[in-house]
Amino acid sequence: MVRWESFVDDDSGETYYYDHDSGTSTWDKPPGFGAPPPPAPKVPAKPKKDSSGGGSKGGGKKKKKKKQVVIEPEPEPSSSSDDDDDDANARASIKRQSSVRQRANSIRARPKGTGGPRWWEKVEEDTCPWQELTTAEGSVYYVNTETQETQYDKPVELMSEEELALSGEWVWVPHEEEVFVPAKVLNPGKKGKNYKVAMEDGVEKTVAKKHCQPFSRASLARIVSDLTLLDDMSAQLILHNLRERFKRGHIYTNIGSILISINPYDSSLPLYTDDVVRRYKNRSLGEVMPPHVYNIAHEAYYGITAFDQNQSIIISGESGAGKTWATKQALKYLAAIAGSVNNIEKRILQANPILEAFGNARTIRNDNSSRFGKYLEIPFNEDNEIAGSNTRHYLLEKVRVVQQSKGERNFHIFYQVLRGLPRDKRRELDLDFAPEDFEYTKTCTEVPNLDDKEEFDAVEKAFDDLGFKKSEVHGLYSLIAAILHCGNVEFSAKGEGSKVSSGSQKALKSAAQLIGVEPDALEECFCSLTLRIAGQSNTKRLRNPDDAAHARNALSKFVYSKMFDFLVKRVN
Numbered sequence: 001m002v003r004w005e006s007f008v009d010d011d012s013g014e015t016y017y018y019d020h021d022s023g024t025s026t027w028d029k030p031p032g033f034g035a036p037p038p039p040a041p042k043v044p045a046k047p048k049k050d051s052s053g054g055g056s057k058g059g060g061k062k063k064k065k066k067k068q069v070v071i072e073p074e075p076e077p078s079s080s081s082d083d084d085d086d087d088a089n090a091r092a093s094i095k096r097q098s099s100v101r102q103r104a105n106s107i108r109a110r111p112k113g114t115g116g117p118r119w120w121e122k123v124e125e126d127t128c129p130w131q132e133l134t135t136a137e138g139s140v141y142y143v144n145t146e147t148q149e150t151q152y153d154k155p156v157e158l159m160s161e162e163e164l165a166l167s168g169e170w171v172w173v174p175h176e177e178e179v180f181v182p183a184k185v186l187n188p189g190k191k192g193k194n195y196k197v198a199m200e201d202g203v204e205k206t207v208a209k210k211h212c213q214p215f216s217r218a219s220l221a222r223i224v225s226d227l228t229l230l231d232d233m234s235a236q237l238i239l240h241n242l243r244e245r246f247k248r249g250h251i252y253t254n255i256g257s258i259l260i261s262i263n264p265y266d267s268s269l270p271l272y273t274d275d276v277v278r279r280y281k282n283r284s285l286g287e288v289m290p291p292h293v294y295n296i297a298h299e300a301y302y303g304i305t306a307f308d309q310n311q312s313i314i315i316s317g318e319s320g321a322g323k324t325w326a327t328k329q330a331l332k333y334l335a336a337i338a339g340s341v342n343n344i345e346k347r348i349l350q351a352n353p354i355l356e357a358f359g360n361a362r363t364i365r366n367d368n369s370s371r372f373g374k375y376l377e378i379p380f381n382e383d384n385e386i387a388g389s390n391t392r393h394y395l396l397e398k399v400r401v402v403q404q405s406k407g408e409r410n411f412h413i414f415y416q417v418l419r420g421l422p423r424d425k426r427r428e429l430d431l432d433f434a435p436e437d438f439e440y441t442k443t444c445t446e447v448p449n450l451d452d453k454e455e456f457d458a459v460e461k462a463f464d465d466l467g468f469k470k471s472e473v474h475g476l477y478s479l480i481a482a483i484l485h486c487g488n489v490e491f492s493a494k495g496e497g498s499k500v501s502s503g504s505q506k507a508l509k510s511a512a513q514l515i516g517v518e519p520d521a522l523e524e525c526f527c528s529l530t531l532r533i534a535g536q537s538n539t540k541r542l543r544n545p546d547d548a549a550h551a552r553n554a555l556s557k558f559v560y561s562k563m564f565d566f567l568v569k570r571v572n
Contacts, residue, residue: 004030249269297330319365356368361412407443418434440556483556491526499523526552
């Protein structure tokens with residue numbers, strides 16, 4: 001009788017061998033095993049594998065023996081069929097063959113004699129209930145699939161070795177430049193008044209606990225477009241969120257219905273193109289748009305058209321924050337979305353170059369800082385179109401006419417007239433000089449990225465578009481020239497009073513001529529003071545050189561203020 005006999009496993013298709021003498025089975029081919037013997041009278045038990053990969057004694061339920069496993073493609077139909085059916089049958093056959101081969105190969109590829117699990121053994125894999133997800137804004141959060149718990153802090157089960165090293169207690173610590181920076185506490189729980197902390201750049205320092213603010217480090221990774229969505233509305237986290245958004249090129253951030261704007265000092269950013277205006281204008285109903293000044297203007301217009309209620313947009317901030325630019329962009333969007341009667345929205349926009357030339361100046365923080373407050377009213381007609389505008393101004397910085405801090409300039413119009421007015425007209429006004437030659441403009445004359453000649457051309461075009469008469473424009477330029485000449489008038493002592501110095505006579509005559517008075521009358525106005533008391537004769541009092549200079553400056557400020565009043569009224 002043949003001792004060894006081969007069989008094929010039903011599940012794996014792998015061959016195993018049965019020893020009739022000992023009643024045992026094995027996966028290993030016995031030495032000298034030849035052709036398969038004839039079928040045995042009964043089916044031996046399937047072998048159990050041990051950790052060494054050798055055979056084990058058979059026991060339990062007997063396996064039905066098979067000689068071989070044959071995988072064949074499905075037979076072709078007797079009659080002709082569509083090519084699609086043939087392809088489908090072939091793909092199904094190939095798929096079944098591939099599946100069996102892969103399973104058999106995975107079994108044969110397992111090293112013999114190892115302690116790894118066999119195909120019939122259930123493997124318990126380590127699973128983590130935490131799942132990482134991402135919000136629509138790109139913020140990562142974590143969900144426990146077993147308890148349905150949700151959190152922004154990364155679970156310990158998902159942390160890498162580096163992240164585990166960063167876990168622990170974190171606090172905000174004061175910083176000279178960044179105001180607040182995050183730092184890890186190196187001595188948590190230690191009693192005392194100080195923390196020993198390590199900042200993200202590796203620098204270690206000791207900080208008083210009273211100056212530190214605890215926070216969750218996971219909140220640093222959650223950057224939101226609306227600050228009301230922050231886990232903690234602290235000044236430190238708000239500043240961090242604004243800083244990170246600015247680094248990513250997002251200068252606008254919402255806090256509910258309020259818009260925070262950070263001035264990038266870069267007008268070339270593609271934030272105010274016609275395509276951007278159209279995208280905000282043609283938004284779908286209920287569509288949430290990214291934070292932008294156009295959103296504020298859109299909501300105001302919607303409040304007027306949908307609810308028939310007056311709306312107010314308040315633009316505030318320190319010098320250089322971008323108030324003038326925000327106002328300009330809000331008007332641009334309103335003009336684009338509403339339209340107007342007789343293209344009046346274009347005239348409203350054209351008023352900006354004039355008001356900026358006479359009311360804005362270069363400061364240390366801003367090259368085009370508005371030096372006056374402005375209240376702009378825009379009425380709409382029954383068709384929700386812009387029907388006009390009315391500007392009220394207040395708190396004009398008149399002192400800038402006669403005095404500027406180091407690195408700052410007078411109002412733009414002085415430099416624009418000196419550099420943009422044609423030479424023949426400058427000679428008529430006796431202005432054939434450079435800004436450095438006048439006391440009121442010599443503090444700062446050159447500003448990078450600011451072309452006074454180009455800006456003057458824009459002002460001239462705005463005068464023409466708004467219908468200013470040539471005589472009105474010439475009168476404004478004459479007063480500008482008169483103020484410049486007044487600034488060059490100097491005084492010397494004369495007895496108990498003062499007089500205009502001999503070197504300033506030409507400036508005095510030019511100023512008097514442009515104002516329309518006699519030079520002697522103007523000099524008397526500077527050097528003396530007349531007191532008028534009811535029921536008594538007038539009393540004349542002389543001024544010393546310093547008081548005369550103060551009177552000269554007072555006249556210059558008064559003339560400029562009244563000229564600005566006229567200009568705003570004329571624009572309206």
